[in-house]
Amino acid sequence: MKIVIDHCSMRFRTLRGAVDAVREVSLEIGDGEFFVLLGPSGCGKSTLLNLVAGLEQPTGGEIRFGEETVAAPARRIFRTPRERNVAMVFQSYALYPHKSVFGNIAFPLQVAKEKTERIREAVERTAALLGIEDLLDRKPGELSGGQRQRVAIARALVRRPAVFLLDEPLSNLDAQLRAGTRTELKRLQQELGITTLYVTHDQTEAMTLGHRIALLRQGEVVQVGPPQELYDHPRTPFTATFIGSPPMTLLAASLERGTVHLGAERLELQEEAVPAGLDGKVLLGIRPEHVSLTQEERGLILTGEVRTVEPLGREFLLHVGAGGGEVRVLVAESPPERGNKVRLALHPGKLHFFERE
Amino acid sequence: MRNENNNLTSRTPLRQQWQALLFLLPLLLFVGALILVPVLGTFLDSLFRDVTFLPRRFIGPENYRALLADPAFWSSLRFTLLFVLVSVPLELGLGLLIALVLAEAFPGRGLLRAVVLIPWAIPAAVSGRLFELIYNYSYGAANWLLQRLHLSGAPVNWLGSDAGAFAAVVVADAWKSTPFAALLLLAGLSAIPEDLFRQARVDRAGLLRRFFGITLPLLRPVLVVTLLFRTIDALRVFDVVFVLTGGGPGGATTPLSLYGFRYYASGDFGYGAAVSVVLFLIALALAVAFVRLGGFGRELR
Amino acid sequence: MSEERLRKLLLAGGACLAFLFCFAPFGYMVLTGLSVDPDFLRPGADYRFTLDHVASALFSESIHFPAYLRNSLIVSAVSAAVAVLIAALAAYAFTRLALPGKGVILLFVLAVSLFPPVSLVSYLFKAMATLGWINTWPALILPYVAWTLPLSVWILVSYFSQLPRDLDRAALIDGCSRLQVLLRVTLPVAAPGVFSTLLLAFIFAFNEFLFALMLTTDHAARTIPVGIAMFEGLHGQIPWGEIMAAATVTTIPVVVLTLIFQRRIVQGLTRGAVKE
Numbered sequence: 001m002k003i004v005i006d007h008c009s010m011r012f013r014t015l016r017g018a019v020d021a022v023r024e025v026s027l028e029i030g031d032g033e034f035f036v037l038l039g040p041s042g043c044g045k046s047t048l049l050n051l052v053a054g055l056e057q058p059t060g061g062e063i064r065f066g067e068e069t070v071a072a073p074a075r076r077i078f079r080t081p082r083e084r085n086v087a088m089v090f091q092s093y094a095l096y097p098h099k100s101v102f103g104n105i106a107f108p109l110q111v112a113k114e115k116t117e118r119i120r121e122a123v124e125r126t127a128a129l130l131g132i133e134d135l136l137d138r139k140p141g142e143l144s145g146g147q148r149q150r151v152a153i154a155r156a157l158v159r160r161p162a163v164f165l166l167d168e169p170l171s172n173l174d175a176q177l178r179a180g181t182r183t184e185l186k187r188l189q190q191e192l193g194i195t196t197l198y199v200t201h202d203q204t205e206a207m208t209l210g211h212r213i214a215l216l217r218q219g220e221v222v223q224v225g226p227p228q229e230l231y232d233h234p235r236t237p238f239t240a241t242f243i244g245s246p247p248m249t250l251l252a253a254s255l256e257r258g259t260v261h262l263g264a265e266r267l268e269l270q271e272e273a274v275p276a277g278l279d280g281k282v283l284l285g286i287r288p289e290h291v292s293l294t295q296e297e298r299g300l301i302l303t304g305e306v307r308t309v310e311p312l313g314r315e316f317l318l319h320v321g322a323g324g325g326e327v328r329v330l331v332a333e334s335p336p337e338r339g340n341k342v343r344l345a346l347h348p349g350k351l352h353f354f355e356r357e
Numbered sequence: 358m359r360n361e362n363n364n365l366t367s368r369t370p371l372r373q374q375w376q377a378l379l380f381l382l383p384l385l386l387f388v389g390a391l392i393l394v395p396v397l398g399t400f401l402d403s404l405f406r407d408v409t410f411l412p413r414r415f416i417g418p419e420n421y422r423a424l425l426a427d428p429a430f431w432s433s434l435r436f437t438l439l440f441v442l443v444s445v446p447l448e449l450g451l452g453l454l455i456a457l458v459l460a461e462a463f464p465g466r467g468l469l470r471a472v473v474l475i476p477w478a479i480p481a482a483v484s485g486r487l488f489e490l491i492y493n494y495s496y497g498a499a500n501w502l503l504q505r506l507h508l509s510g511a512p513v514n515w516l517g518s519d520a521g522a523f524a525a526v527v528v529a530d531a532w533k534s535t536p537f538a539a540l541l542l543l544a545g546l547s548a549i550p551e552d553l554f555r556q557a558r559v560d561r562a563g564l565l566r567r568f569f570g571i572t573l574p575l576l577r578p579v580l581v582v583t584l585l586f587r588t589i590d591a592l593r594v595f596d597v598v599f600v601l602t603g604g605g606p607g608g609a610t611t612p613l614s615l616y617g618f619r620y621y622a623s624g625d626f627g628y629g630a631a632v633s634v635v636l637f638l639i640a641l642a643l644a645v646a647f648v649r650l651g652g653f654g655r656e657l658r
Numbered sequence: 659m660s661e662e663r664l665r666k667l668l669l670a671g672g673a674c675l676a677f678l679f680c681f682a683p684f685g686y687m688v689l690t691g692l693s694v695d696p697d698f699l700r701p702g703a704d705y706r707f708t709l710d711h712v713a714s715a716l717f718s719e720s721i722h723f724p725a726y727l728r729n730s731l732i733v734s735a736v737s738a739a740v741a742v743l744i745a746a747l748a749a750y751a752f753t754r755l756a757l758p759g760k761g762v763i764l765l766f767v768l769a770v771s772l773f774p775p776v777s778l779v780s781y782l783f784k785a786m787a788t789l790g791w792i793n794t795w796p797a798l799i800l801p802y803v804a805w806t807l808p809l810s811v812w813i814l815v816s817y818f819s820q821l822p823r824d825l826d827r828a829a830l831i832d833g834c835s836r837l838q839v840l841l842r843v844t845l846p847v848a849a850p851g852v853f854s855t856l857l858l859a860f861i862f863a864f865n866e867f868l869f870a871l872m873l874t875t876d877h878a879a880r881t882i883p884v885g886i887a888m889f890e891g892l893h894g895q896i897p898w899g900e901i902m903a904a905a906t907v908t909t910i911p912v913v914v915l916t917l918i919f920q921r922r923i924v925q926g927l928t929r930g931a932v933k934e
Contacts, residue, residue: 055827082833094824098846108832111842155832373756376836380751381760383744384767384807391782391804392770398781451679458672469673471920473680478916480865482883483905487687490898496697498686532683537927544928564661593774596867600887614776614868621872626780633777644772 452538485600545579
């Protein structure tokens with residue numbers, strides 16, 4: 001099911017005035033795509049999800065599922081969640097505490113007045129898909145967090161919805177469980193091929209799960225694209241620092257005809273590396289994995305002093321005071337000590353430039 | 358749109374707002390038809406001469422004039438106010454004591470809490486009858502107790518004397534109403550964080566210090582709420598007095614509600630209505646005063 | 659004396675006094691009902707046990723207490739059930755649906771509970787008389803529903819507001835209408851609270867006096883409180899033994915309910931008063 005969000009806005013009226021949670025967002029999500037809405041808290045991603053679900057009505061714009069318009073306030077069109085055939089998994093799972101696992105999964109079918117036999121068959125099938133067929137008689141209160149989440153997913157999938165919505169479903173799991181469940185979710189979606197809209201604030205989840213990511217901030221879409229594109233070609237400092245962990249270093253600099261001035265240092269750029277259309281005050285961005293310790297004198301070199309060394313297990317993250325700011329560097333082994341003076345080489349092909357106010 | 362509760366809402370009035378109204382409709386119908394309309398009807402009645410077998414006639418403020426001229430009215434008003442002034446602090450004080458006891462953990466607390474609820478569970482009219490027996494001159498438990506404790510030489514004529522009847526009514530009402538006050542105060546006590554007391558103990562504050570320094574101040578909001586409820590209830594007291602003393606001896610213990618009721622019972626609905634209106638207005642004034650003084654205006658919003 | 663001992667002493671003393679204060683009159687009531695003569699406290703009199711009064715209260719034709727009990731039970735049960743149903747609808751709307759001014763409406767409904775009953779009863783009487791409903795069950799049930807609604811709404815609002823909204827959203831997504839959400843999800847999940855509210859509404863209706871006094875005239879619809887209050891006996895001397903026996907027997911339902919469910923009752927009553 002293709003989803004089109006067309007200039008959608010959502011304005012709340014609170015006692016303190018109007019709040020624009022979603023500002024003219026336009027997105028197109030393809031059939032069977034795993035689409036991630038990513039952003040910090042308050043960016044409007046959950047609101048957008050609720051709009052697609054039919055739990056809220058937009059104050060402007062339209063939402064279409066395939067050929068059908070499901071929400072268009074200007075034309076007084078609004079389809080309820082039931083009518084849209086959407087299913088949702090909540091961050092809190094929202095399982096019905098008074099029903100058994102079977103009852104929870106069966107509930108949407110019971111509301112739709114399906115035959116008992118069909119219900120039983122569908123519930124058992126979906127439970128098997130998620131590996132919870134042994135838990136059907138238990139109550140949610142008796143289950144672990146991971147089990148509850150599977151029940152929530154089962155309840156969502158039992159109806160074979162056209163659209164599958166997930167609101168930060170992994171946030172309440174412990175770190176270990178999270179990684180495993182992430183992989184399972186990805187596999188499940190690939191198997192079933194349902195159009196999926198997934199909300200998260202965790203960029204790792206977004207990168208690993210999504211076919212495409214929409215990064216949101218304060219109700220607006222900052223950048224849309226496949227994960228790698230957001231990683232390699234961020235168009236704003238916000239995108240640059242939000243995607244990728246450890247985050248990209250941004251340094252205030254000025255650009256003058258091919259030379260970057262960082263505090264007292266100067267970096268001479270090759271012609272291909274000079275960004276078009278930018279001059280004057282800029283932000284220079286470089287990812288920690290594209291900085292290396294060096295003894296060289298020539299090239300794009302910065303000197304500085306090591307302020308902090310963080311062991312990450314697989315590698316070490318250094319915070320080096322250089323270039324008028326703090327540069328993050330990833331080093332595979334034998335890190336220098338705190339206080340050491342080091343020389344940093346910046347990979348010429350991996351520099352990012354952004355405008356600076 | 359969202360409201361303060363961040364609730365789901367839709368912009369089109371035709372959707373959720375109609376739904377909300379529909380859900381509220383039965384409530385509004387019942388309260389409107391069976392409480393609001395009768396109250397307004399009573400207000401209206403008070404402006405009429407409305408006596409059974411006599412034609413109903415508009416007489417404006419006549420009922421009220423008669424009211425203000427009737428010494429029985431003033432006597433009743435005096436009694437009502439005196440009753441409130443005496444019984445409410447008494448009930449709050451007793452209630453606080455009981456609440457303090459119930460707030461502690463001790464074996465048998467559950468039993469005590471259950472027993473404390475008994476006076477609340479028994480209908481006021483029944484407890485009125487019970488106290489009528491207790492205050493019986495010849496063989497009631499009250500006189501028996503006084504003699505046993507050597508507090509009085511001769512048996513006291515409770516229900517036959519003004520002062521005695523007053524005391525009897527106050528005690529009977531206190532028995533009935535203290536449990537509710539105790540429960541409210543207990544809830545208030547439970548809401549006070551334990552840490553405050555621990556800190557006070559560390560600071561070597563004594564029992565009384567802790568009580569007056571921590572307990573009472575933090576209990577203030579609940580105390581005010583309890584005070585409000587008890588005062589309004591005391592103002593409109595009827596059941597216990599009706600059964601226990603019937604307003605006697607000689608009208609000495611007639612609260613306003615009973616004074617008005619008498620007239621209904623004898624068919625004079627107009628005059629009785631006027632009395633009810635006066636009572637209503639007094640209750641309203643007190644409630645408003647409480648809300649203002651207690652600073653509840655903001656909270657309730 | 660150390661503070662700890664003083665505290666324990668005060669506690670023990672306070673507990674005893676509280677117990678005596680609350681229980682003694684009730685105990686006296688029960689004892690009198692089971693005593694041949696009500697004046698067993700008189701010097702020189704003995705306490706003699708008998709069940710005659712109880713039997714008379716239960717079975718005597720001329721006393722009608724079984725009828726009163728029946729009336730009380732039916733009127734209270736029906737009023738409580740209807741009131742709680744209406745209150746549940748309203749509480750759902752108050753806690754989950756948007757309506758401008760619903761705060762004012764809630765406040766108004768609560769304020770209504772402060773009216774003195776005597777200010778309503780004359781008009782109600784005339785209205786019921788006109789409808790020919792004096793001395794019937796509806797005459798009591800309708801006002802009782804209205805009268806217990808504010809309290810019920812208040813308590814249910816506080817219970818419902820603590821239920822997570824996500825449950826509603828999940829049910830909506832699963833295809834429920836708002837009413838279905840209330841009936842299939844909210845009420846079952848809030849069942850303990852609903853039960854407490856039912857109990858409280860029942861007890862309030864059971865104990866009500868003024869309306870019953872005014873709106874019923876004989877045993878056809880008269881309730882326990884009025885019955886006990888009016889019981890005069892036939893020969894001039896007040897039959898205390900029988901009155902107390904009848905009082906005990908007929909208030910046993912409420913007392914037992916209260917004792918069994920005291921935790922629920924206390925919870926329900928105090929929820930609204932204290933902000934947690």
